[in-house]
Amino acid sequence: MPRRCLRAQVPPPITPSPVQLTRLDPAGLQLLEAAIRRGEPVQLVGTPACSEPLDELVPLFHGVDDVELSAWLPPAGMGGSGLQVTAIIPTHRARPIALDALRAQDVEVEVIVLANGAYTDGVRVPWQGHGRTRQVGVELARHPWVLFTVDDALPLGAGFVRALVEAAEAGNYDAVVARQIPWPTADVVTRARLRAWTPAGHGHRPSPMLDNVAALYRRDALLADPFDSVPIAEDWLWGRRHRIGYLPDAPVLHSHPRRLREAFQRTRAIHGQRQLAGESPTVPDLPSLLRALPSTLGRDARGAVGELLGQYAAGRGR
Numbered sequence: 001m002p003r004r005c006l007r008a009q010v011p012p013p014i015t016p017s018p019v020q021l022t023r024l025d026p027a028g029l030q031l032l033e034a035a036i037r038r039g040e041p042v043q044l045v046g047t048p049a050c051s052e053p054l055d056e057l058v059p060l061f062h063g064v065d066d067v068e069l070s071a072w073l074p075p076a077g078m079g080g081s082g083l084q085v086t087a088i089i090p091t092h093r094a095r096p097i098a099l100d101a102l103r104a105q106d107v108e109v110e111v112i113v114l115a116n117g118a119y120t121d122g123v124r125v126p127w128q129g130h131g132r133t134r135q136v137g138v139e140l141a142r143h144p145w146v147l148f149t150v151d152d153a154l155p156l157g158a159g160f161v162r163a164l165v166e167a168a169e170a171g172n173y174d175a176v177v178a179r180q181i182p183w184p185t186a187d188v189v190t191r192a193r194l195r196a197w198t199p200a201g202h203g204h205r206p207s208p209m210l211d212n213v214a215a216l217y218r219r220d221a222l223l224a225d226p227f228d229s230v231p232i233a234e235d236w237l238w239g240r241r242h243r244i245g246y247l248p249d250a251p252v253l254h255s256h257p258r259r260l261r262e263a264f265q266r267t268r269a270i271h272g273q274r275q276l277a278g279e280s281p282t283v284p285d286l287p288s289l290l291r292a293l294p295s296t297l298g299r300d301a302r303g304a305v306g307e308l309l310g311q312y313a314a315g316r317g318r
Contacts, residue, residue: 029184036060036154036184036253039100044069055200056191059156059181059251071202074157074251077106084144085161085216086110088137091151092117092127098154102147105161109147112137119151131227131234134212138222146219148212148235153254155214156181163250164216167204173245174221175238177207178214182255190255200248207246210239214252233273240277267307271314281315 035042041062058064058072087109089096096119102109113122114137125136138146145165155161160178168176179198182191197209212235225241227234256262275281283289289309 026185032060033184037097052191053195053200056181056195057184060184060253075159075163075249077104077158078162079106081107081162083107083162083165084110084142085147085165086112086137086141086143086145086219087147087149087161088112088114088134088141089122089149089151090114090116090125090127090130090133090137091119091122093151094118095121096149096151098149098151101155102161104158105155106158107162107165108143109161110141110143112140129229129231129234130212131231131237132229134234135222135227135229138219138226141219144219146217146222147215148217149214149252150212150254152256153180153213153252156251156253160250160252161216164247167245167247167250168216168218171204171206171245172243173204173206174242175210175215175217176204176245176247176250177209177211178216178250178252179246179248180211180213180254181251183253186255187257190258193258194255198246198248202249204245204247207244208239209246210235210244213254214250230273233270236270236274237277267311268309268313271311275314281311283311284315 032042042060044058044061044064044066054069055072058069059074061073064070064073085105085107087098087102089098089111091113092115094117096113099111099113102111113119114125114133115122116125116127123140125133127133128136134148137148145168147161147164149155155178157163164176164178167173177198179200180194182194186194198211215235221242225238228237230237271282
């Protein structure tokens with residue numbers, strides 16, 4: 001069966017004639033990603049099909065000429081809502097990539113960058129772990145809604161924040177989680193992991209999952225019940241005590257290559273924190289580790305081995 005792919009045009013920042021992308025092969029996906037990182041709007045032309053799910057690709061565009069595909073576009077700006085939201089972004093790196101997108105929202109967004117690294121325009125805050133550091137941002141916030149995100153996540157659509165607030169109000173949630181979309185050049189395993197973690201769909205629904213990659217909270221709920229002062233997994237702990245919603249219609253662009261060291265360190269920390277909260281170890285001993293090792297074979301071997309070893313180290317208290 002021949003492979004059919006997207007055809008797109010990306011308006012360049014200076015010349016009025018668009019750059020035509022005839023196929024989203026690996027080279028085309030790289031060009032698409034570069035355009036997004038430069039902040040250039042992308043218009044989808046024609047009725048596409050591709051090996052990657054369209055519900056992951058269409059949200060990257062600013063417009064389509066296929067009515068059926070328009071259901072997957074990110075929330076467009078509407079204006080006139082009067083909503084006020086504080087966005088809080090901790091960073092130990094450089095300028096968060098979400099700043100321009102947050103300031104272009106159709107609601108009033110106050111942006112607070114909690115900086116403890118190279119970025120110099122934020123509020124200087126010493127790192128005190130994920131829980132306490134984020135709670136400092138809650139105390140600094142001025143608006144009734146608080147959006148937590150990270151420095152390498154990019155909200156999609158000028159109505160992204162408003163859609164989360166409307167879902168929180170409609171579902172009476174204490175917090176609402178956005179859908180994570182992988183970058184165009186992400187590998188297939190990363191895509192599959194994100195698809196399982198934050199699946200496609202329409203309309204808000206209750207969810208046991210809370211993830212501060214992109215989550216909107218009621219500020220009064222965070223003041224009444226602050227994040228635990230923990231090194232990591234503060235969102236998971238808080239979510240166990242509250243009503244959480246998930247809105248797949250609000251996409252945020254965020255993904256990482258899966259590397260052994262990073263997977264090991266993060267998994268060990270998260271599972272260690274979960275065990276302190278009363279969960280049983282998932283890999284409690286060496287026989288369990290050996291039985292699970294064959295499942296790590298494949299294209300994601302490094303990431304899978306890192307996660308497995310992290311679970312084992314957490315189970316051993318190391």
